[in-house]
Amino acid sequence: MNETMVTLQGWLGSDVTVRQAGDATVASFRVACTPRRYQKKTDEWVDAETQWYSVKAWRGLGANCERSLRRGDPVVVHGRLNAQTWTNSANIEVTSFEVEAILVGHDLARGVSQFTRTPGAGQRATGVGSDAAGPEGGLEEAAQEAAA
Template sequence: MNESMVTFQGWLGGDVRIQQAGGVVVARFRVASTPRRFNRSTGEWHDGPTQWYSVSAWRALGDHCAASLRRGDPVVVHGRLTQSSWVNQERVEMTSLEVDASFVGHDLNRGTSAFTRNGGRTAGESAADSPEPRDRVA
């Protein structure tokens, strides 16, 4: 398995778009990631060039992204990285970085988020694995 997996932090550049592809849901959105570097000699932070990633999230992950994410949200994305190149109408070669997401979440360094568990359990999860509700007194 020689796939490039990436994890990056960025900001949602637009609203999540939902489509049907091959009979399943796919959510598509773009994320802008701008690296920051600290220059010790000047004591200042400097932004590097912004990289834009096109993200696809399939099936339940896509549904959850559409229900949870909004333009401008800080997110963390992990998934398989691919690159596409093409020549545009002006005969300039263009490149796009695309990520097939495995995991997506809010970047909690930037704020708080509330989690709502979906109805089903994931593979290998039993009732004993589920945490007790916080408002329950023993």
């Protein structure tokens, strides 16, 4: 399976909107990424043009995004980059890009965040969670042992 994975670091450009797609919750939001470049000639940092990305987060991740994220928050998004080509009203072929989020979080380089575990969030399809440490104990127990 060859998929293009991307990681975005930027700012939430809108509040999260949520809709139902069948039985699944899907959250949508926009992320603005403004690259900075150092210009040696002027000895200063300069902002490049802001790039906007549409992001979709499904099911529990989408619900958590709705509860956790607000416009203007610094975020990090990791997911699959999908291209969609369509023809607009002027009969011009347009390609738009959307990120299907796998992981979303606040950018802790820009502030602090408070984490609250949701019920049932310890197990995910990726194998991360309380069962990931095997039958001898979960990740929480391993973290507590390491802290002791």
